[in-house]
Amino acid sequence: MKPSVRYKLNLAYCGANYFGWQVQVAGATWKGARPKTGKLRTVQGVLTEHIGRIVGHPVTVVGSSRTDTGVHAKGQVAHFDTTSVHIPPEGLRRAVNNRLPDDVVINTIVEVPSPNPDTHRGGFDAIGDAVHKRYQYLIWHSLNRNVLMEHLAFHRWHDVDVDAMAAGAAHLVGTMDYTSFCRPGHGRESTVRTISDCSVSQRGKLIVVSVAGNGFLWNQVRIIVGTLVEVGIGRFKSDDIRHMLDARDRRAAGSTAPSHGLYLQWIQHRLNRGRGEPV
Amino acid sequence: MKPSVRYKLNLAYCGANYFGWQVQVAGATWKGARPKTGKLRTVQGVLTEHIGRIVGHPVTVVGSSRTDTGVHAKGQVAHFDTTSVHIPPEGLRRAVNNRLPDDVVINTIVEVPSPNPDTHRGGFDAIGDAVHKRYQYLIWHSLNRNVLMEHLAFHRWHDVDVDAMAAGAAHLVGTMDYTSFCRPGHGRESTVRTISDCSVSQRGKLIVVSVAGNGFLWNQVRIIVGTLVEVGIGRFKSDDIRHMLDARDRRAAGSTAPSHGLYLQWIQHRLNRGRGEPV
Numbered sequence: 001m002k003p004s005v006r007y008k009l010n011l012a013y014c015g016a017n018y019f020g021w022q023v024q025v026a027g028a029t030w031k032g033a034r035p036k037t038g039k040l041r042t043v044q045g046v047l048t049e050h051i052g053r054i055v056g057h058p059v060t061v062v063g064s065s066r067t068d069t070g071v072h073a074k075g076q077v078a079h080f081d082t083t084s085v086h087i088p089p090e091g092l093r094r095a096v097n098n099r100l101p102d103d104v105v106i107n108t109i110v111e112v113p114s115p116n117p118d119t120h121r122g123g124f125d126a127i128g129d130a131v132h133k134r135y136q137y138l139i140w141h142s143l144n145r146n147v148l149m150e151h152l153a154f155h156r157w158h159d160v161d162v163d164a165m166a167a168g169a170a171h172l173v174g175t176m177d178y179t180s181f182c183r184p185g186h187g188r189e190s191t192v193r194t195i196s197d198c199s200v201s202q203r204g205k206l207i208v209v210s211v212a213g214n215g216f217l218w219n220q221v222r223i224i225v226g227t228l229v230e231v232g233i234g235r236f237k238s239d240d241i242r243h244m245l246d247a248r249d250r251r252a253a254g255s256t257a258p259s260h261g262l263y264l265q266w267i268q269h270r271l272n273r274g275r276g277e278p279v
Numbered sequence: 280m281k282p283s284v285r286y287k288l289n290l291a292y293c294g295a296n297y298f299g300w301q302v303q304v305a306g307a308t309w310k311g312a313r314p315k316t317g318k319l320r321t322v323q324g325v326l327t328e329h330i331g332r333i334v335g336h337p338v339t340v341v342g343s344s345r346t347d348t349g350v351h352a353k354g355q356v357a358h359f360d361t362t363s364v365h366i367p368p369e370g371l372r373r374a375v376n377n378r379l380p381d382d383v384v385i386n387t388i389v390e391v392p393s394p395n396p397d398t399h400r401g402g403f404d405a406i407g408d409a410v411h412k413r414y415q416y417l418i419w420h421s422l423n424r425n426v427l428m429e430h431l432a433f434h435r436w437h438d439v440d441v442d443a444m445a446a447g448a449a450h451l452v453g454t455m456d457y458t459s460f461c462r463p464g465h466g467r468e469s470t471v472r473t474i475s476d477c478s479v480s481q482r483g484k485l486i487v488v489s490v491a492g493n494g495f496l497w498n499q500v501r502i503i504v505g506t507l508v509e510v511g512i513g514r515f516k517s518d519d520i521r522h523m524l525d526a527r528d529r530r531a532a533g534s535t536a537p538s539h540g541l542y543l544q545w546i547q548h549r550l551n552r553g554r555g556e557p558v
Contacts, residue, residue, distance in 0.1 A: 014426045072427060097424075105424045145376075145384045147293045148351060148431060 002083035006114040007092070008124055008269075009061075009079065013043050014103040015072045016151040016260065022066045023048065043067075043104060047078070050099045054092065055084040064126040064267045065133065068219075070259035072152070075107075075266035079126040081114065124269070132196070132214060132268035137225045138261045139207040146205075153206065154225075154261035160232035162202050167238035168231040169198040169209070171245070172224060179248040181224055182217035183256070191217060191248075200228065207232075210265075219256050227254030281362035285393040286371070287403055287548075288340075288358065292322050293382040294351045295430040295539065301345045302327065322346075322383060326357070329378045333371065334363040343405040343546045344412065347498075349538035351431070354386075354545035358405040360393065403548070411475070411493060411547035416504045417540045418486040425484075432485065433504075433540035439511035441481050446517035447510040448477040448488070450524070451503060458527040460503055461496035462535070470496060470527075479507065486511075489544075498535050506533030 019040040047061045064077040089109040112124035138153035140146045175194040195213040209225050230236050244252040298319040326340045343356040368388040376385055391403035417432035419425045420439055454473040474492040488504050509515050523531040
């Protein structure tokens with residue numbers, strides 16, 4: 001058996017033309033806005049195709065975060081295994097980038113520890129080793145549309161009280177049950193997560209909501225942003241966020257902000273583990 | 280004859296999906312990268328169509344700057360005449376914006392003086408009354424592509440000396456013959472223009488070239504930027520700009536930067552003139 005090498009990728013993409021990260025089967029039962037038939041272009045699919053061609057064998061590209069349709073990434077992390085050890089990482093990066101469409105780019109490729117070939121344990125894992133993630137959400141706050149950021153920011157024209165949004169955001173920081181801020185049907189065992197930062201700032205006509213934590217539930221950031229916007233326009237008070245959390249019911253929180261304003265900023269992983277040595 | 284009202288528009292558009300501002304005939308002799316046949320989507324064409332439908336008669340939308348294919352505008356100015364005086368400007372603006380594609384938006388509509396109906400002289404004129412324009416050019420300066428600004432900034436990965444670019448830019452300020460920085464075939468009588476500001480600044484990984492003046496020749500800003508980038512990467516020295524200007528020959532200057540980094544920022548017009556009263 002050929003020795004296998006595991007590579008860690010850091011990549012960016014514009015989500016506008018993708019049905020999210022994960023390879024999907026058309027017409028499957030998974031809920032989401034997408035056609036019933038036809039080829040679904042996904043970021044994972046595009047990467048799998050082009051990396052596979054260059055290393056000369058089929059690969060599985062495992063992404064740290066399964067971003068939804070339309071969501072962008074500045075620092076998605078993924079890993080894959082290859083037996084083509086003759087390609088140095090930087091050469092591989094350039095070769096894949098040359099073939100990738102304009103809206104996906106691999107910023108770094110580094111070799112990371114592989115799992116133990118006998119036990120299949122240990123080694124770097126893009127999903128399992130993620131310990132901290134940051135998302136950003138952009139709101140274009142102006143009477144007029146921003147024609148240059150049409151698919152890059154959520155347009156709101158109401159009067160928005162950014163201070164009230166920030167006060168509401170502060171209630172979301174902590175280790176809590178975020179059931180009210182999670183789309184049902186997520187399939188996760190626990191809805192308890194830790195949010196280490198949830199802040200709102202204004203940069204000219206852009207309102208930026210920044211959320212960091214140890215992991216996020218399905219649509220969690222988008223429901224947080226949708227609810228904070230409703231706080232900003234006075235539909236809710238900042239302190240209502242606390243009652244929403246207590247309710248542990250999705251219907252208690254506000255609306256889900258659209259996907260096109262959401263950016264996966266970065267993902268931190270625990271230090272690379274040695275082969276088969278759990279940390 | 281119905282009384283005619285002239286409206287001044289301030290509008291923004293993303294040029295990525297347009298063959299520039301001006302309505303063109305497919306296969307015509309005008310030089311430019313565009314198909315030989317088929318419908319050419321232009322900003323002027325889209326505005327003419329939708330404004331005409333709403334005012335209920337054909338209109339001619341006259342734009343202040345004929346931006347080229349791919350060039351963006353944050354503050355293009357245009358005018359048109361209508362005999363439908365029953366539509367207030369703000370209602371007209373909303374009605375047209377509702378129909379316009381996502382990548383074009385009218386930010387303001389105001390009534391301006393019409394020409395004298397007998398002499399056809401005087402009144403506000405988007406072209407003739409423009410006295411000052413500013414363009415900006417965005418360069419994404421990084422080893423890696425910016426997938427979110429692929430059609431919004433020119434990507435350069437070389438080492439760039441921004442100070443050298445700024446020093447070169449300073450030579451371009453003044454009232455001069457800009458023949459060397461103008462694409463031949465422009466059809467203008469004089470190649471003398473006044474550039475009041477030409478500056479280069481860095482904002483993170485973006486290099487911004489900002490140029491203001493009383494009017495610009497064909498491709499002038501793009502040739503200025505292309506040349507300044509070549510100064511930045513050391514192909515020319517800053518002081519070479521002076522010799523290029525003296526040569527009065529397009530071949531003396533550097534390359535033409537691509538259109539997708541260029542933004543028409545704003546246009547100043549002389550104060551609205553009364554009917555038939557030249558200023």
